[in-house]
Amino acid sequence: MRESTEQALRAASLDPVWVQRVIVDAFAEDLGPDFLDVTSVATIPDAQNDTADLVARADGVVAGLAVAAAVFDLVGEVTGSDRTVEVSLVAHDGQRVARGDVLATVTGPTRLLLTAERTALNLLCRMSGVATHTRAWADALAGTKAMVLDTRKTTPGLRALEKYAVRAGGGTNKRMGLHDVAMIKDNHKVAAGGVGAAYRRVREAFPDVPVQVEVDTIAEAVEAVEAGAGFLLLDNMTPAQLREVVAAVGDRAELEATGGLTLPVAAEYGATGVDFISVGALTHSSPILDIALDLREE
Template identity: 40%
Template structure:
């Protein structure tokens, strides 16, 4: 059985708010079906029904404990473990009404976050050995950004900016408003010197301008392969020495991922980690697990 969670989850208050919202929409004024049960002590087990990377234990636990503070959950895996289809990953003890009322909300968190971690792990595996980091984006399920970005970390990925407040990101419209990359960077540095500054460029000329002016990271968005390799050659050449990391976004899938990484970029950001969620199939069943 696992000794605990090695990944830094969001603050307890964030998890509690997620759980409160989930239970409010699912149970509302009361679980009509669960009220038929006699509220007796019972057991349950959690079955993983497809290969995956597990993520979401803190939310699963919080749902059950919100309905039964005395519920006991014994995990047989850790966050980030790769689990085979057909594995019992936890057993539970509590009152049957609470166990069945918590079932759907707890599984919704677990299936969604495990789905995010699982797809992230696939992308991380695909670039292993290149030195390229896999990043997420802000294309998340509303209200679950912190949870999904946590799941990305569980899957071995890294987080891009969390929201609009923790980094400045200059894109086409901002650069157009200021007339040039350099002018936009200068304005951003003047107003927010404490924040990371990411600049999206569309041409090699803009890339050179961003490198000369200085920023935290440069996003080369939708560059074709030849232009991307030229961008890497420039950014990592003698003049700039790779001081400013290059990020690629757009046109990235499993067929193009490895080649992009091997071109020498530092980061690849992929909206599909959190946007195209394939929920992992889990089942919570009352009674002892198969085999006792």
Template identity: 40%
Template structure:
């Protein structure tokens, strides 16, 4: 699961990388400005959005110049409207301009994820389902994107390959059966969640008999999902997955499954349109 220390370490490392790729051995254009020059300004959103990424913005300015002062007017998870001021800033003009693009890249990217998640979450608010992200994240941005998912009202699946078992078709084939795979998972990782991907109701029965904690219903029909919910009757959590989009989301949620995992929450990203303006 995400925790503050994991996020902090990831944030420091990923921001440092993003600054290196932009600044290289120095911002030559910023040197046109007198080193003693100071400036103030603001960042606005050009469109409605759900904000995420404040700490990444703060980390960008901290690494560039920790004398820059930010005054936030919004919180992560807050819905904003076009032309709303997100934060104001003051500090050395050179530093502000050097940090500008990297800071906005983080904020527009994570706000884009949060905004998409909020849209999906609103559609199923009348059900008990929880919408989950996946490992289909932009390389190097997983922790940040998963944080943004929670700002938009959705939830995190496993973080990576290390924190929970997800036994898929090839794992089952290699182990010999669903039962054998689950038993081995219990042996080598006691206490860790064990999820099994199933493709039909017969495999669902096998996963239930094996004692899986969560059972993924991969591309089940709506009728089979409804049958699976009745058949499971609380013996395990059920997760629907596979080509679920905004058109199919609500009918799937209304079958009564516990979770729906959606890769589009993080991989079909459209950044929020932001603008930084110096006074």
């Protein structure tokens, strides 16, 4: 992988070694045990070179250009070729793009360009779709204090990429997993005997780990704050209920509205005074942004 690509990945808080592993696994899925593109090998002379453009087929927000560049960086290595592909990025992550915009240009052996095409597009289209959906939420919440949060409802193996795409789209990441933030949900409260008991047990066991508490009622919200919680998830509450919690809790805790929210009601919920709105659909239901690779015709 080129040094410039590694630097771009690190700037996005993505580990280049991990990204390379994801890409190699994706190539193995596409090319089989011999890492072979039978169509390109059969139809394209080894010496043939071409230039191709990555082109947006729809309006949206792009994310994952460095990841796509890494795919083209690695395609020669994984297929046993000593030849390389040159990548020139035209757009940048987080940029709004329109149908027909060129996002990047790749030049090199035609076989390698076409072998890498689908793997690069699968990742780039997926990440750009998440960024595009996130931007719609961020726009809907404009003018309120609320920020849109992602969740752990991600594609297995791709969480870091999808959470990066959320950031590129103007959203905010919540916890990465079960290890970095303690989140007391309904089942934990039942098992522990109540929200206060659950909070105290987490704080005793892991005093340095941030704790978030899911609450279903205004009374539970007050109980959690009085127990020491500084972050509350307000689950499936109406805007009126959210305003009551905001009034009752004040600035003693950060507040997140969660539970089946949709874009048409985003502004109404954001206007309640909560700090965050979490949306699992950012990562579990975002459609891709359609992007294609077009060989230039001489």
